[in-house]
Amino acid sequence: MFIPVALLIPSMAMQAPAPPQPAVDLQTLAWLQGRWTEPRKDGIVEEHWSLQGQSLLGVSRTLEGGRSVAFELFTLECDGADWVLRLRMFGPALDKATRGREEPLRLKLVEADVHHFRCEGIGTETGTTLVYELTGPGCLVARITKLRDGKVVWGETYQFTKGQ
Secondary structure, three states, X not given: OOOOHHHXXXXXXHOOOOOOOOOOOHHHHHHHOEEEEEEEOOEEEEEEEEEEOOEEEEEEEEEEOOEEEEEEEEEEEXXXXXXXXXXXXXXXXXXXXXXXXXXXXXXXXXXXXXXXXXXXXXXXXXXXXXXXXXXXXXEEEEEEEEEEOOEEEEEEEEEEEEOO
16 A cells, blocks of 8 residues: 655645745845935936845935936845846826836846846846946946847946945
8 A cells, every 4th residue: 555655754744845045145235225326417316225134225316407307216125036126217296107107117136246236127128137336435337228139229327426
């Protein structure tokens, strides 16, 4: 007579497999914390990043002529076995999202260390790459690129310095 091993050893039948663990320790990105600014001809772009526990939060604001013209909200959190950066972009009144209206844009964290991180688009954002790189003391470069059919169709680069 055949008796399944799980019935002979009850503890085996009750143990669920351990959930997959993300390959990146989020504390590795502690270098991004704080206020970063990029002066512009008629304004400034500023980002604030905060790492609390297993969540990284970013807020970006663009000022032109002394007025807020755009906001972005970022969260980097674990989603199953992956770290996913979700973001939404808003106009000056925060009335509605200008990008990520129905659901946030999603990018998967694919590389991270104590000097840079790289995310690649998921779903509708396939072809999007976002890279933050610490290039020196108090210097940060952020690049976002959008590819279609292997060609760059849009991109921006920001040269941030650490603020107070």
